[in-house]
Amino acid sequence: MLLAGTVVADPTTVYEDGAVVVADDRIAAVGERSEVADTYPDHPVREFDLLAPGLVGGHVHSVQSLGRGIADDTALLEWLFDHVLPMEASLDEREMRIAAELGYLELLESGTTTAIDHLSVDHADAAFEAAIDLGIRGRMGKVLMDKRAPEGLEEDTDAALEETERLLQTYHGAADERIRYAVTPRFAVSCTEACLRGARDIADRYEGVRIHTHASENTDEIETVREDTGMRNIAWLDEVGLTGEDVVLAHCVHTTEREREILATTGTHVTYCPSSNMKLASGIAPIVDYLDRGITVALGNDGPPCNNTLDQFTEMRQASLLQKVERLDPEVTPARAVFEMATLGGARAAGFEEVGALREGWRADVIALDTDLTRATPLPDPLSHLVFSAHGDDVTFTMVDGTVVYDEAFGGLQTGDGDRIRRRAREVAAELHE
């Protein structure tokens, strides 16, 4: 298939009249349309306004989707323990499947093709199956909580780690490597030392597995960890093995100089979640400093109860604007830096090779956007448009690994029934509400 349009191939490469050729699950060619079309004269052509690499959601809670709008205007720990975790605990396997489908549907419709997804304690199979079926690229894992967990979510440490290994053996590498496992402790507040060290042990015993957890989002969280361990949160995570090139830490809002050095020297990846950090009043992460230190920064929406959407375009805009006002410097985090977080940075953190840009031989994760819109008029710079003006609503076409998963011209979701997913989600959410 030859996809034609203005092509933003990566943060520094734009072909105004470009084309992307997809063969099987790979990009066979990308460049100026005149050159590409000559080399691939027999491919069927689809015309689009603007083509870009699929975005990477660097920290998502797909299975919290049924809690959109349930707990606005509350702080992290109350929000988590009084609202979000009880909701997660109440979901049975069927409901977890519906929640995950709703999350993946929103991501795929709005141009996110890869998600680092923090599931729940129970029924993780349902989310893995949903990800396999709907066609998203996922780095995902069951949550571990073996202390300070609300009723219904606290686990025995060994049982939790055994369940992690069962899931890992079942799903890691599934769907032609589209699905990969992340060992996923909730956060240091809710995990014993044995649990955290057990997570590291599992990650070391399997090729290509990652560790994904929350870290230093909130000052109360940091204080709780200090009371438990006598250490700052990231120093503690480092102590028990949860730093390194295979680790993704969401948030990292409040970090000391020494903790930042740990992140940089260990090659630990950080996911910036600006809207979530703003809405929960957690604080502003020192992202410019992290970038200056060479830390890989991904970008995440977090979950619908704290965002309240999974639109990564909203998050790109927010990522830039929040750093500019925090630093009182309008030149920091320009469009290209933020677009890199949402594509190549996210893919690096997620541990997917040849993902995050439109390059010959790379995985065919491609999105197309409509720009025949007032909000896109005029459009002097496609990167500026993608970061500061575009909405996920503009996405008309989403391809993951060479498969068209969403196509507005052919009824929307191609890998499931979008109307049915929304209808069932409304029904379940109404029951939960009662």
Next chain:
Amino acid sequence: MLLAGTVVADPTTVYEDGAVVVADDRIAAVGERSEVADTYPDHPVREFDLLAPGLVGGHVHSVQSLGRGIADDTALLEWLFDHVLPMEASLDEREMRIAAELGYLELLESGTTTAIDHLSVDHADAAFEAAIDLGIRGRMGKVLMDKRAPEGLEEDTDAALEETERLLQTYHGAADERIRYAVTPRFAVSCTEACLRGARDIADRYEGVRIHTHASENTDEIETVREDTGMRNIAWLDEVGLTGEDVVLAHCVHTTEREREILATTGTHVTYCPSSNMKLASGIAPIVDYLDRGITVALGNDGPPCNNTLDQFTEMRQASLLQKVERLDPEVTPARAVFEMATLGGARAAGFEEVGALREGWRADVIALDTDLTRATPLPDPLSHLVFSAHGDDVTFTMVDGTVVYDEAFGGLQTGDGDRIRRRAREVAAELHE
């Protein structure tokens, strides 16, 4: 016409199964559908998902629309003097009309029915005519700049004030009071004392005229005013008469305790422009403090070169999130407070009576939104949805003063040719770019 759906009538009144009856330019009834429908059995019925009052853009530069995306990542004074003002100065009357039409089209499509609009120095007639024709409710005026203006925009003081009076006499009260005049000095940096006092004099001599200017957006601006006058900016504006219940000051990011007292005791209105203040790295306005003092706060997008959209839903979300993280308090600026800024607060600042809520006898400024969307699933609280999840893209129907100006079911803009406006805007922008 009877408009049926979930009705958000004002920040504290929601009818889940509601209706709004419009007769001529007024709301004849609003309430539960069962009650309203019995009283108005003969009105034609339109079914919608969600109905709300039209939003009020508290500070907009419609005629900067052609500069969307031209000057990202630059600070206010450089952005203004090196990029935006030269663009404004280069527009002829026809181009000014196209720029204004593009701005009003974006506003109406995305649910903003009233704008406090800061035009340019020249060709203000073109924008007034566009506002009259496209059907937006406008509080608008020609810009005054009689010092420190770039080539082509600096005016003789008397000539500028005379031109203001001519425009005021021509357009103030036009279109059945839908268009009202605001005397519009650019800002204290670019206006002599005679100009500012002249603005006050005009506002005093005509019934129902307002004054609208920028104030204390940026520390360099404040320093320049101090060098010129020896005073803080808002103290200076107060000295020359530019405070009071007929004055709207955009931004007010950097204010002293004494200046805040001036704003509160004089009844001066403030427009909060969070995205613009973030993108230009101006700072974070102390909005919670202003609200605590009883100051009326409106909400504004500012212009496409600094935002880069005129989507007021984006701005509502930003308004709340930015205050939460600034105060490190997730309870401040909840959805209802922000929705009030974008409706009743804006209408109060703009000086339009019976505008900003759906109430019996009030002006029929009504919008409808589609909620059959993944991003709106589930939807436990319509106000939370409007502020935290909705996009201007969801607006399907916009009515101003009882006239349908935008209707997605009937081809979009009803008061002009949307495709033609976008096409001509692209052509002019391409010429300007060269």
